[in-house]
Amino acid sequence: MELLVTYDVATTTPEGAQRLRQVAKLCEGYGMRVQKSVFEVVCSDADWVRLNNAFQRIIDDEDDSIRVYRMDRGSFKSVTILGRARRLPHDDALVL
Amino acid sequence: MTELLNTLYVQTPGASLHLDGDAVRIALPDGGGPRRTLPLLRLESIVLLGNISVSAPLLSRCADDGRAVVWMSRGGRFRCRLDGPTRGNVLLRHAQHLAHADPVVRLPIARACVAGKIQNCRQVVLKGARDAGDTKDALRGIAADLEDSLAAAGAAEDLDVLMGVEGAAARSYFEALAMMIRKDSGLSFPGRIKRPPTDGVNALLSFLYGLVRSSVHGACEQVGLDPYVGFLHGIRPGKPALALDLMEEFRPAIADRLALTLINRRQVSADDFEQLEGGAVQLTEDGRKTVLTAWQQHRQKERPHPVLGRRVAHGLVPFVQSRLMARTLREELPGYLPWTV
Numbered sequence: 195m196e197l198l199v200t201y202d203v204a205t206t207t208p209e210g211a212q213r214l215r216q217v218a219k220l221c222e223g224y225g226m227r228v229q230k231s232v233f234e235v236v237c238s239d240a241d242w243v244r245l246n247n248a249f250q251r252i253i254d255d256e257d258d259s260i261r262v263y264r265m266d267r268g269s270f271k272s273v274t275i276l277g278r279a280r281r282l283p284h285d286d287a288l289v290l
Numbered sequence: 291m292t293e294l295l296n297t298l299y300v301q302t303p304g305a306s307l308h309l310d311g312d313a314v315r316i317a318l319p320d321g322g323g324p325r326r327t328l329p330l331l332r333l334e335s336i337v338l339l340g341n342i343s344v345s346a347p348l349l350s351r352c353a354d355d356g357r358a359v360v361w362m363s364r365g366g367r368f369r370c371r372l373d374g375p376t377r378g379n380v381l382l383r384h385a386q387h388l389a390h391a392d393p394v395v396r397l398p399i400a401r402a403c404v405a406g407k408i409q410n411c412r413q414v415v416l417k418g419a420r421d422a423g424d425t426k427d428a429l430r431g432i433a434a435d436l437e438d439s440l441a442a443a444g445a446a447e448d449l450d451v452l453m454g455v456e457g458a459a460a461r462s463y464f465e466a467l468a469m470m471i472r473k474d475s476g477l478s479f480p481g482r483i484k485r486p487p488t489d490g491v492n493a494l495l496s497f498l499y500g501l502v503r504s505s506v507h508g509a510c511e512q513v514g515l516d517p518y519v520g521f522l523h524g525i526r527p528g529k530p531a532l533a534l535d536l537m538e539e540f541r542p543a544i545a546d547r548l549a550l551t552l553i554n555r556r557q558v559s560a561d562d563f564e565q566l567e568g569g570a571v572q573l574t575e576d577g578r579k580t581v582l583t584a585w586q587q588h589r590q591k592e593r594p595h596p597v598l599g600r601r602v603a604h605g606l607v608p609f610v611q612s613r614l615m616a617r618t619l620r621e622e623l624p625g626y627l628p629w630t631v
Contacts, residue, residue: 219310219311219313220311220312222310222311222312222313222327222329223311223312223313223329223330223331224312224329224331225329226327226328226329227327235329236332237331237332241331283296284296284332
């Protein structure tokens with residue numbers, strides 16, 4: 195499934211900054227960063243359950259918010275991009 | 291069937307890979323640029339071309355997950371692979387060793403591998419003949435020769451005869467390959483030269499064979515077969531004989547076809563190769579990038595599988611064929627059936 199994960203973590207306190215780092219690191223393990231706090235994730239149903247569970251453990255329900263949109267297959271390929279944005283090779287070759 | 295996951299190819303000299311949470315972080319030598327991470331979840335294997343460092347935590351993580359790390363030379367020659375503990379059933383490996391020792395079982399499997407290769411060679415030549423201009427008749431003639439070789443391979447009484455049939459078929463097939471390369475592509479094929487390849491086309495073929503071999507080797511391991519005990523190729527220390535057996539049928543249909551497409555569509559040209567001291571030729575960094583991108587797209591393409599009766603992506607065919615080989619050895623199938631196009 196294709197998920198668009200966006201998050202807003204309050205970083206006014208040191209704990210908040212730590213939560214932000216944890217959320218970012220977690221997202222890096224599942225998908226690719228497209229903007230500062232937006233990730234494109236391609237994963238299986240089981241991975242999504244794990245990711246959701248990990249989010250719940252990290253965030254503070256009072257201050258933080260996470261929005262996860264479930265996208266149609268192929269959405270990441272057909273995205274309209276402007277400016278510095280680039281399409282990411284979720285299923286294509288990763289050649290560096 | 292498992293999903294076809296991505297492979298990460300790293301070829302930038304001086305790059306290094308590190309484990310960062312559940313992601314792999316790529317540090318490029320210039321140091322600058324944004325932080326680059328990729329989720330390990332989406333990676334099936336990591337292929338390193340040339341001297342790329344991998345951190346110890348990343349290596350152990352890959353070993354735990356059963357994600358192969360493959361080292362290749364910059365020319366695409368297979369160097370080594372790191373994989374987790376040998377999986378699969380000891381009974382299957384035992385059956386494989388017994389089959390190898392028993393000529394009555396061994397010869398039919400070897401015949402099937404050679405037959406698969408010759409049949410796929412023939413299809414490549416026939417397709418070439420359809421598109422060809424003045425070489426049409428010559429190509430048709432070679433296809434007819436290959437048909438005779440196919441019959442000869444089926445009738446071969448021992449491995450030496452079979453090897454002879456295969457060698458003769460390969461020679462006439464490579465003659466055909468030379469004819470199928472368009473004159474205006476700026477490249478020509480003088481016949482198969484390896485270790486080292488001394489011209490562009492051979493360098494491209496060697497590179498692609500390296501990629502096919504590493505994927506077939508991985509497929510054998512995944513199914514639980516011993517990649518080092520083959521039927522056509524003899525056993526020798528460090529020689530993945532079964533991987534070499536199984537890849538015979540993929541050489542023409544996957545590697546050679548892709549090479550022809552890349553050359554004839556001029557996606558790869560003479561500028562994409564460089565000559566090393568001593569005469570060896572290899573792909574340049576840009577050339578490798580073009581080839582690897584095309585390879586990954588090719589792996590996603592689906593084609594009907596004659597035995598399964600459904601469409602299977604090229605990248606998964608080695609897994610299917612290894613599984614068919616395992617079922618043959620377990621005597622669940624009457625004989626090994628090669629993948630033919």
